Amino acid sequence: MITVRGVVDRVGPTLLHVRLDGRASHVSDVVIAEPGRRDQVGDGDLVLGVSVHAVREAVELVRHCGAQGAAAVLLKPPLATRAAVRAAAQTCELSLVEVHAGAAWAQVVWLLRSVLDAAADESELGDTPIGGLGDLFRLADAAAAVVDAPVTIEDANSRVLAYSARQDRTDSARVSTIMGRRVPDDVLARFRSRGVFRELSRGRTTIFVPAQRDGTLPRLIVPIRMGGELLGSMWAVVPGPVADERAAAFADTAPVVALHLLRRRATEDAERRRSAEVVRSLLAGAGSVRLASAELNLADEPHRVVAIASQAQDTLGAEGMRLALWERITAGVGSRPAVAELHDALYAVVPDRDGAGGWPALRAALAEDRTPPLVAAGPAVALGELPASRALAEELLSLLRAGLVAGPVIAHEQAWPVLVLHRAAVAVAGAGAAEFGPLPVLRAQDREAGTAYVDTLYEWLRHPGDPRAASRALRIHPNTLRYRMSKLAELVEVDLDDPDVRLALLTQLTALRWA
Template identity: 65%
Template sequence: MVSVRSVVDRVGPTLLHALQVPDDSPAVADVVIAEPGGALTLAAGDLVLGVATTGPEDAAQLVKRSAEQGAAAVLLKPPLAAKPAVKRAAKASGIALVQVHAATSWAQLVWLLRTVLDALADESEDLDPGSGDLFRLADAVASVVDAPVTIEDTNSRVLAYSARQDLTDPARVATIMGRRIPDDVLARFRSRGVFRELSRGRQTIFVPAQRDGTLPRLIVPIRMGGELLGSMWAVVAGPVSDERAAAFADAAPVVALHLLRRRAHTDAQRRASAELLRGVLEGRANPRKAMAELDLSDEPHRVVAIEVTGGDGRDAEGLRLALLERISQGIGRRPVATELGGLLYAVVPDRPGPGGWEELRDALVGTGPSRRNGAARAAAGAPGEIGDLSASRGQADEALGLLRAEVLDERVITFDEAWTALTLRARRHCAGRVPSRRERRVVPPS
């Protein structure tokens, strides 16, 4: 059964926001556009797009008629979707009401919804939209602009690139080999204002050849619903005609749909992994089953408790997600992570090298406090097997308590390193007083 909620979750909050979804909503079957002035003929489970709805009364009537014919949901843009009369009609009729982002193209939404429905309808299908699709799309875009192309996310990581290499330079080679724009190349493009122009919504950006031999670039932002999802970079020989530049820009909405599908799939996987990891940390889940589903290697792991404080007014969850994104950049693999009790918990192998604790520690130490992202304190429990992760979490919490109480000056610490201070604190607590800073630095004889 394909539910309204699963469709909304898969498309993602960038485009859709469920205002009301009854528990007994019918399974979603198809997408139908409500034509202006036309007869409304629906089948059970249809998603009805109020493309030509003009006012609250018109929208409320569409909701009632859709419910009478067994539709699953009505999709409207603001401000109609949130009008009291429309919401009352949806509640009284028992039909789901979904708000569509104001800047979303109805045509793009129809294509995306049908793609999502096809994927959800086949539970045996790999729901990953497929990096292969993006690579084929990069080839198609390269043909349109007649130049080698890379598709990158907002962190300058390469998601796909075209096969043609007839026009290239060291910067493109290094970008593809490292799967992201090298820092020195990134700095040069940033100094030319490229990323500032991307954020401002320019349709195309031309960067002339540079003194170090970097060839010219034609860059197009990838946007959907007003949100910047990434960019496309074409290596060109020189200035590009208006026709070619426009054709390159016209491909961006198609790429945006693929990136949204990719992100929706990644978010769904992350939510499932986070829930399973919560079960492991709380001692509720089968450790061996969790190890397989979370793709954890058979080696000792540490649980790292991370607390984020401060920031510029964004909510705590947003700060934690932003931190996870930041510490994941440049790390061998994204840490298996979840939120629990207001903290971010990450599980990493206790080893040096890519993806290990030492690399995560370096990333956390390098993530200094800022006005926008706040400050982070982190503590890692002792290493243990998969069945010991709940104990490692408890140790991480204990060590983090020292950092919160400012017993230690560090921002990142392990349970091993904090053991002496923890022992002294426990003894002094039993004696009814808190140790002085000098006493806390005393190491008891072994």
């Protein structure tokens, strides 16, 4: 059994958007509301207002469907947001779903039926992927037959999702793309310099790229769009310019591929949400560790919790920012990483071992990014102790954000002294212990006379017996340091030969800097 929300979630927000929730608990079928023939509407149906163009017609359809027990009425904008239509739907307790203005009704029908069929299969046979890669490979073969050329299907990030079986025409760029399942950077640069990706973003139907001097064969490229959004592209390796009729036929396959990409995205989003909930429970110490680790496919070995946040903004509220960080994490820890968004950061559970998917690989991948995020890794622990690793990773991330520790990537074993000092400083500041002894006098003198006694004393205590190191930290001459210390001794009465006095002063001075 699947609900209206479940259907919309699987299709994705690009195509469908729930404008009003109704009472229906399940969806049974998809029907088209034909003029003069609405007797076919039944309990749990999704009713498509294909021929509805006026508010009056929409209100009439909603009332009829509500009386028949339908689950939802699907309308093109702006009908689903009109006050009269919404009022009628509220009265009938019927869901209103808005279909993207640019979507073809035939595509919507085909996609909805696919979702319902898949949901029926899941209820009988267990979880079954929707719109699997096998479908995309078959579509690549079909598109290759249409254009009479080898074809690859790529997503919007130039990752190869599928390719046709025929290999009669190829070049090194195609071979490296298929082998690496992604267009190599040098190949991307060559096509980018020719304006290919600019043309893709502008919504061209087909793009022809002539042969290049390095031996790259001509390409016929078709953008894959749905509702104005670029979902990916299809690339055909052609011998030369393609006849308009054949190019148009190749372009006509794009809407079908777009539906499969939307279905694939919906499936991946559902898997991510499910995985994220399991990760959250694991990080919170709730539920069974054994069941959660089995669900996430985590081996019985030490893992770290890695907290990741963008440096561009304090939160990850922007969808694009979340997706960008997700792509970086995915590249480092595998195709299904144990990752969840929590508060204003992403948290990844990463095995503490070398090789693909381990913490060193993820660290290297994130640190080398052109715009690296802030990354804080907790200590390596057993799976049952992940909440403790998460707490330390979270604390380290806050220190990175405050600039109290050098980044952008830091691990617990590097930063534990900073954690100790920060916690001690917070405790001292909270207890008001920084107001005892000679420190208030020195601070007042610095404020009034512009001296630097507090900083001088801090570095002198941090580098005991090493005036040269202390003066380097202050960027002054050692003689200047000695002079300041002599004047400081005249200003306040303090026994710097007493180790307890030195420790107390250093604790106070640390609190001033770290709290």
